[in-house]
Amino acid sequence: MASSGTYTCQPTANAQSAYQRLVITRACPSGFFMSNGSSQCFKFFPRTVNWDDARTRCHAEGLQIAMPANDVVAVALRKDLLDTYGKYGDWSNAWLGARGGDPEAGRGGQMVVVTQQGARTNATISPESPLWYIGQPGTVTTTSCLRLSVSLTTTLSTPGRTYDSYRCSYAWDAAPLCEVPLLFNYNDLIVNPGELVQLDCGIIGNYTHCVWEKGTNNIK
Known part of the structure; x- marks a missing residue:
């Protein structure tokens, strides 16, 4: 999985979300910063x-x-x-x-x-x-x-x-x-085909920031 960039993901059926689509980015909004080794803003x-x-x-x-x-x-x-x-x-x-x-x-x-x-x-x-x-x-x-x-x-x-x-x-x-607060968890999202990813996400206005951890099981 790429370590940076922007991805558009479709939640699976068992993901707890009111969103139909989710944009994930490792960039921070203006006025925020990200330290070395972190995905926090x-x-x-x-x-x-x-x-x-x-x-x-x-x-x-x-x-x-x-x-x-x-x-x-x-x-x-x-x-x-x-x-x-x-x-x-x-x-x-x-x-x-x-x-x-x-x-x-x-x-x-x-x-x-x-x-x-x-x-x-x-x-x-x-x-x-x-x-x-x-x-x-x-x-x-x-x-x-x-x-x-x-x-x-x-x-x-x-x-x-x-x-x-x-x-x-x-x-x-x-x-x-x-x-940025981690407001909700996504347990199963497909970022790349076959990858199981857990995401912790937070929102500032229309901005969504997520931290992801790659899982060990594949989604079929």
Whole structure:
């Protein structure tokens, strides 16, 4: 299957969709960017707010607070933000879509993904993840939120350690990083004859952005 370009697909009978046709593209709309190793479309608002206000800002734009799909994207995002917005200005870090879990739900002390990302939603970020900055995440409580550290100092000294746990209410050191939400799933779509593809798709206005994973079974 081609890794880029535009495809027009017909959903199969068991695909849950109100659409008769779906245009899939790996390009992002104007004002968005895609990091290396990612099919996510991100948008950054370089003005510091607390975590709740960052999430609200994303929702107001029809987006959701961003969460890197994997470790490669998390590292690439830091470089992209630093390269684009520079090392000075009214921000130095970005809020991400995870926060301390609810002890009453058995998630106490865990950093839990709250961004809607299919199977990754409600997943926990291991305290042993190599993405944590030195000494992080420390003690995680319900007042702890995930931050992407984008300061020049940490980028140079620890290029692969991008995450830290930060108090959600602090409004002076992190800005909203948003992404196109994955609003619905297509379980079976034919992209090329005989290929089974799972798609997670999101919409901004008339724009449809999809992330696809090639399946192992063929459609006959």
